[in-house]
Amino acid sequence: MPKKSSRKRKPVTSRKSRGASPRRKRAHPPKRRTKKSRRRLLRWPYLLLAVALLGLAWVIYLDVLIRTQFEGKRWALPAQVYGRPLELYAGKTLGSHAFRQELEQLGYRYAYRVNEPGTFAQQGEHFQVYRRAFRFWDGEVAPRLLQLQFDDGLVGSVRDGRSGEELDIVRLEPPRVGGIYPSHREDRILIKLEDAPLLLRQGLVAVEDHYFYEHHGVNPRAIARALWANIKAGGTVQGGSTLTQQLVKNFFLSNTRSLWRKGNEAIMALLLEWHYSKDEILEAYLNEIYLGQENSRAVHGFGLASRFYFDRPVEKLNLPQIATLIALVRGPSYYEPRRHPERLKKRRNLVLDIMVQRGVIGRAAAEQAKLRGLGIVEGRRTDTRYPAFMDLVRRQLQRDYRQQDLTSEGLRIFTSFDPRVQRIAEEALTRRVAELDRQRHLRGQLQGAVIVTNTTSGEVLAVVGDRQPRFAGFNRALDAVRPVGSLIKPAVYLTALEMTRRYTLSTPLEDRQIRLKTPKGNVWSPKNYDGKSHGTVPLFYALVHSYNQATVRLGLDLGFEAITDVLKRLGARRDIPPYPSMLLGAVNFSPFEMAGLYQTLAAGGFRTPLRVIREVTTVDGEPLQRFALEVEQVVDPAVVAVLVSAMQEVTRSGTARSLQQRLPPGLRVAGKTGTTNELRDSWFAGFSGEHLLVVWLGRDDNRTTGLSGSSGALKVWADVMQHLPTLPLQPPMTDNVEFHWIDSHTGLLSDEACAHAVYLAYVRGTAPEEKAACNGQRDDSTMEKTVDWLKGLFN
Amino acid sequence: MKRQVQKRLGMTLLLAVLLTACTSTSKQPEGFEVETETPSGVQIRPTPDTSKAALALLSKARSAAKAGKLDVAESQLERALRIEPRNAVLWHYMAKLRLYQGRLEQAAGLAAKSNSLDKGDRQLRADNWRIIAHARYQKGDRAGADAAQQQVDKLTR
Numbered sequence: 001m002p003k004k005s006s007r008k009r010k011p012v013t014s015r016k017s018r019g020a021s022p023r024r025k026r027a028h029p030p031k032r033r034t035k036k037s038r039r040r041l042l043r044w045p046y047l048l049l050a051v052a053l054l055g056l057a058w059v060i061y062l063d064v065l066i067r068t069q070f071e072g073k074r075w076a077l078p079a080q081v082y083g084r085p086l087e088l089y090a091g092k093t094l095g096s097h098a099f100r101q102e103l104e105q106l107g108y109r110y111a112y113r114v115n116e117p118g119t120f121a122q123q124g125e126h127f128q129v130y131r132r133a134f135r136f137w138d139g140e141v142a143p144r145l146l147q148l149q150f151d152d153g154l155v156g157s158v159r160d161g162r163s164g165e166e167l168d169i170v171r172l173e174p175p176r177v178g179g180i181y182p183s184h185r186e187d188r189i190l191i192k193l194e195d196a197p198l199l200l201r202q203g204l205v206a207v208e209d210h211y212f213y214e215h216h217g218v219n220p221r222a223i224a225r226a227l228w229a230n231i232k233a234g235g236t237v238q239g240g241s242t243l244t245q246q247l248v249k250n251f252f253l254s255n256t257r258s259l260w261r262k263g264n265e266a267i268m269a270l271l272l273e274w275h276y277s278k279d280e281i282l283e284a285y286l287n288e289i290y291l292g293q294e295n296s297r298a299v300h301g302f303g304l305a306s307r308f309y310f311d312r313p314v315e316k317l318n319l320p321q322i323a324t325l326i327a328l329v330r331g332p333s334y335y336e337p338r339r340h341p342e343r344l345k346k347r348r349n350l351v352l353d354i355m356v357q358r359g360v361i362g363r364a365a366a367e368q369a370k371l372r373g374l375g376i377v378e379g380r381r382t383d384t385r386y387p388a389f390m391d392l393v394r395r396q397l398q399r400d401y402r403q404q405d406l407t408s409e410g411l412r413i414f415t416s417f418d419p420r421v422q423r424i425a426e427e428a429l430t431r432r433v434a435e436l437d438r439q440r441h442l443r444g445q446l447q448g449a450v451i452v453t454n455t456t457s458g459e460v461l462a463v464v465g466d467r468q469p470r471f472a473g474f475n476r477a478l479d480a481v482r483p484v485g486s487l488i489k490p491a492v493y494l495t496a497l498e499m500t501r502r503y504t505l506s507t508p509l510e511d512r513q514i515r516l517k518t519p520k521g522n523v524w525s526p527k528n529y530d531g532k533s534h535g536t537v538p539l540f541y542a543l544v545h546s547y548n549q550a551t552v553r554l555g556l557d558l559g560f561e562a563i564t565d566v567l568k569r570l571g572a573r574r575d576i577p578p579y580p581s582m583l584l585g586a587v588n589f590s591p592f593e594m595a596g597l598y599q600t601l602a603a604g605g606f607r608t609p610l611r612v613i614r615e616v617t618t619v620d621g622e623p624l625q626r627f628a629l630e631v632e633q634v635v636d637p638a639v640v641a642v643l644v645s646a647m648q649e650v651t652r653s654g655t656a657r658s659l660q661q662r663l664p665p666g667l668r669v670a671g672k673t674g675t676t677n678e679l680r681d682s683w684f685a686g687f688s689g690e691h692l693l694v695v696w697l698g699r700d701d702n703r704t705t706g707l708s709g710s711s712g713a714l715k716v717w718a719d720v721m722q723h724l725p726t727l728p729l730q731p732p733m734t735d736n737v738e739f740h741w742i743d744s745h746t747g748l749l750s751d752e753a754c755a756h757a758v759y760l761a762y763v764r765g766t767a768p769e770e771k772a773a774c775n776g777q778r779d780d781s782t783m784e785k786t787v788d789w790l791k792g793l794f795n
Numbered sequence: 796m797k798r799q800v801q802k803r804l805g806m807t808l809l810l811a812v813l814l815t816a817c818t819s820t821s822k823q824p825e826g827f828e829v830e831t832e833t834p835s836g837v838q839i840r841p842t843p844d845t846s847k848a849a850l851a852l853l854s855k856a857r858s859a860a861k862a863g864k865l866d867v868a869e870s871q872l873e874r875a876l877r878i879e880p881r882n883a884v885l886w887h888y889m890a891k892l893r894l895y896q897g898r899l900e901q902a903a904g905l906a907a908k909s910n911s912l913d914k915g916d917r918q919l920r921a922d923n924w925r926i927i928a929h930a931r932y933q934k935g936d937r938a939g940a941d942a943a944q945q946q947v948d949k950l951t952r
Contacts, residue, residue: 085879088873089846089848091848107881138859138870138871167845168847169851185819300891385832454880457880458872604911605911606904606907606908606911613871614870628869628901629876631904631905632908633904633908633911637911730881733883733911733912733913733914734911735915
């Protein structure tokens, strides 16, 4: 039937378009109705029916559209991200102070009587803790009363609080790190209507839509009033939109102002009101309304806006702050607080006046609030104190999980994040960067990043991507892709050491000037950091003192292909340019990528991809695909042990020797400094027996910082390392390695008591056989084969 | 079919390993047969210096493996490894678990890691080389498998 009518209608409309409108025709009917016109009249009901049907279809379409939007937004629960649960067992390195901090961070209350979950008591080194229940991904743990005894920085014992029975191991519930929407590019902090301050709700209604609780989605009176006001003013000065209309508008963010659009919005507002209660609509409004912009990311909802502008949860806002947010509703960019504070303040005060007029607050309160400044702070962009870490979580989720799994609501993401390590890393970076910035007159331009991982598991424990760690902007830990300078050298030397017949740590290298022609015809002649050439030096010495000329000569002997192969095996995913300058680190990596490469060295030649997610479960506790520990041997552990012994020497007598004063005695570490041309980037990467740390300092505009690896990044690195509860580097277990005291100048055997003697590793059977005299000369009288007095020590 | 047999064999081996691993902390349930792992019949056990915490987690891993929850067993082993990252026996169990899961390359990687941390336990070393030989063989690397097998022979001679 409709088909027929539409076919018939065609000629009508085409004729209609030629002449006058039907309306006019009705106003002036022809005196004599011809056959033709009667036929035309007969078509009228069909036409009307078609229009009505079309209209209905359109309304149904809008209905589906708006309900999908509304439902989609209303029920979106963020994924909860958790850090690592604190494991408690006798012998664990953990002091009572750090333990108390952990409890407080988990929201445990100090109580005289520990009789409900979430409370604890402390008497010196003794704790009573009522652990809460928690659903881990591998099962639920019940609330449990625990007794803990600490002993000089260690957990002495863990007992059941009732039976006194000693417990082998228990875990606390993991700290909540934040909430994210893994499948979106934006963040929200959802609030429930009942959690929103009453003043905010009432104030919003008073200012934006006084008749909210009376109208049905559209308020004709308000529209008429606004229209009149606009005509009088000769432009748009007042809006007549209800909160419901504003909400609809926000769902389909567009600024075009057309009647067609307005009409659609009005219809959708009516539909929303038909389907949902006022409270539901107001709650959606609070979470949806656009309140600001930062770079490419929009700030939606009062929950996030309250964090963004005032760095506090919406429940803690005071009256002037509430009025400020309400003021922003009208035009977040026109009243942008950082650019137009006066404009915003005026509007805020107006909001306060309206709130008084409508009886929401008293006159006195409003006047007092008007005296307050705006109090805008550098707030957070996300529901987390750790934006750089959460950024990594988001990326690894998107890389390793299926998109359809990520859209399911209320995911629980368990990560390796360690709040204690994060705190140490943040404090070190913030403090040092501020100090170095001041010393070098960098006017706040010095930036930095830190990554801390566990050397065994490859788990990321902490990430800092900004000198202001709460600030979610450019995440330098992941995205500052910069030349790495001498951080690349261990890969060059490892390539050599893998050729055990050709190279050992004692092999003489030539540190002499070298001139190379570039493909463009220029001459490249690298200098050493101290501007001198050092002649013939043992291979390890060139690494320990980071000699450029010796490294370039070695690298040219080895060939780019071999070095690139080693870099790829260590974990590099980028294309490495085959130019000689690559040998000195004219190749770009992010701190995170560098951590990945050094991880393989720290783990003794076993590559483990850096990971942050341990488990993900659905809201019902169903685990999604699990990230398993992956380990692949990519370099002979004996060869890595040899290289690491030289990198340990870097921290004893080489470019990082200042660590000897900075670290606790006995904490053996290995590492490498990195400095780039004109002191633009300052790097340090290194590891203990348990933790790997990479630090980068530099400027976003890539200008000079005046800092070398050792005068910049190294200091941050040392600050972090000395505060970490970490284990010293251990000698390798493999029996294919032997250690010797070696004379630094000749690379020959020496004695511990001799000056310039260093302790280095050799693949079994490759150590030098000659012995140097204690003065550093070749000792011809003791040419006999020396016994490896250490034999058996590490076997 | 071959794969199924392999899987079943693997499962028995795994249970055996985890079971014996835990005999120091828990009783062996009655009627549960332990198949010998190696021709010599010697099982790899945690060394005496293994902490109680790690042993407790091994026990949990065993229960989980017994209930067929291999991913839970895996996570308990990972917890144990976080406590004792240089415990060669724990790495060996992890390698065994991967072997059973059919992730042979991973199993070989973990077995090699275990070997790199071993303090001279020939039996452990031989078992790790067995895993490596097995993985290489399945991958079609005959020469590699032979070389690994030679290591086994050398260690068990």
